[in-house]
């Protein structure tokens with residue numbers, strides 16, 4: 001119920017304006033967001049790299065309505081790729097297609113994505129296309145496949161709460177496309193998605209085993225210790241090398257677990273969001289865990 005309310009409020013422009021303009025909530029958001037400018041993200045990346053952790057940089061923003069905003073987002077992503085190359089930080093990037101104008105025109109979105117992928121190819125920086133709500137799943141999978149055919153260094157995300165995901169994973173794996181597996185962060189109806197955590201988790205483990213056995217450097221993106229333990233056991237039991245996949249977690253979440261896995265010789269990548277459009281991202285993190293809502297609220301009342 002609280003989760004549904006928070007996911008609903010993530011789309012509310014009035015609450016967004018209040019939260020984003022409020023200095024206290026802005027400061028509290030720093031627990032989950034590296035900062036508002038690229039330099040903040042680079043600083044956070046260096047600190048993580050020093051602890052043996054790689055990074056996926058995510059310029060926050062989604063569902064833009066103006067062509068200028070989409071073009072600006074693409075330019076900012078190219079700047080990020082160039083900075084990764086120049087500074088030699090250990091990072092790749094993650095993007096949302098609705099930040100590149102998917103709602104305005106799929107052609108515009110693909111054109112802008114191509115400019116980012118050309119830069120990624122030039123600087124040898126991998127690009128992951130995040131998965132958004134189910135209204136975008138078909139388009140995201142199709143665009144990722146076309147982009148991979150042309151540029152190679154691109155992958156996408158599959159959500160274990162969707163019934164369709166095994167079919168998507170099979171196709172992506174067959175085409176040699178890198179997949180990041182997540183549980184899914186949006187509100188989806190029962191007609192297309194599991195509603196119970198146990199069903200989402202069971203499907204996650206099934207999909208994870210497919211990816212670990214025959215995926216192309218998959219990312220197991222979760223903070224769920226039972227899932228992470230199952231991944232470690234699966235690779236041990238099947239003689240799969242630790243170097244053939246990576247764990248991924250979100251910035252500011254389960255830092256203890258990130259370090260423990262690095263200590264055990266696993267690849268760990270942390271998703272580092274930055275930028276001024278952090279409101280829906282923060283709301284999704286609070287929806288995942290009420291303790292995060294308490295964290296933000298106690299900062300407001302302190």
Ligand code: FDA
Nearest residue numbers: 130131157182183184185221222223224248249250271288
């Ligand atoms: P689950 O929600 O079951 O949580 C398991 C445990 O992890 C909790 O008990 C708690 O200890 C800890 N935990 C989980 N979330 C937490 C939080 N917000 N704060 C503090 N602790 C938390 N989704 C999507 O739809 N599209 C995408 O592209 C991505 N991309 C993405 C990248 C990366 C690197 C990660 C880690 C996650 C995503 N996600 C995503 C989000 C994902 O779908 C999911 O909502 C969250 O990862 C939470 O699910 P868990 O797998 O962590 O398990």
